[in-house]
Amino acid sequence: MTVRYGGPVIDPHHHLWDLSLGRHPWLERARATGGEMVYGSLAPILRDYGVEDYRADAENQNIVATVHVEAGWSDAHPLEESRWLGGLDRSSGVARRYVARVPLDSPDARRLIEAEAANPDVVGIRDIVSWHVDPAKSFAARAHRMADPLWRAGLAHLSRFGLVFDLMLYPWQMDEALHLIRSFPETIFVLNHGGSPAERSDEGMALWRTGLSALGREPNVRLKISDLVAYDNDWTLDSLRPVIEHCLDCFGPARSMFASDFPVAGLHASFDEAYTVFRAVAAPLSLDEQRALFFTTANETYRLGMGEHHV
DSSP: OOOOOOOOOEEEEEEBBBBGGGGOHHHHHHHHHHEEEEEEEEEGGSSOBHHHHHHHHHHOOEEEEEEEEEOOOTTTTTHHHHHHTTTSOOOOOOSSSEEEOTTTTTTTTTHHHHHHHHTTTTEEEEEOOOOOSSSOSSSSSSSSSGGGGGHHOOOOOHTOOOOOOOOOOOGGGHHHHHHHHHHHTSEEEEEGGOOOOOOOSHHHHHHHHHHHHHHSSSHHHHHHHHGGGSSSSOOOOOHHHHHHHHHHHHHHHGGGEEEEOTGGGGTTOOOHHHHHHHHHHTTSOOOOHHHHIIIIIIHTTOOOOOGGGGG
């Protein structure tokens, strides 16, 4: 008999923004041009998305705490995003902790990392390395950032402060990532979006499966299973199930966590649809394993401090 998880949920990956601040160049560019990215048209999310918007989307899923992940705030205004988040009403548990943005190859990276690390709500850093030959699908300005000595020096500095590193890449970068991860065994890396299986051909999915298996063998890597619908726009439970099951085969529930990536995932699925899929695929697992996926792994990885009374 299978039992679907009904306990408290931590969402370890979502975004908030206020477009009136003029601090999100990727969204402003999309609004000006109607441009598309790997996700398709961004038109439906080109609006403010605040705490109450998130709570409305998530109201049926028993979310008790969340981790806000940097949302492409302008590099010209460092440290501002964390300060802005600190000014929001977070009493509901939304944005209880933050993964902040620091360009690790910036000349100012050391100072910025130290400033973010001094904020007790900052538990990690993300500097996206996802590079694609098609500029419209590329999140990073250049390839091979993970091999750059200057970028690596920034990563070494954040590691000294016990911050996790959120790693967002494409499958064809997983070999490079493997070398990086082995070079920083004391750093916890959190792979975003299931490793971004964006190339859906048989060859592309085989590359993703092989690369994810290799990363899953490294003990200092965690996996966020999130926004898989970005790469499978015509998704069904049957199309998402084998992808999620491969994620779990590679990392196991103790090193995996379900996450929403809202509002971006909302381009292709409602919050409830996404979590209905998560609950359905996880249902054959033990309740302890399901609890790990929905609560415990995120609580421990991001130092959320949610006590046993929440479980």
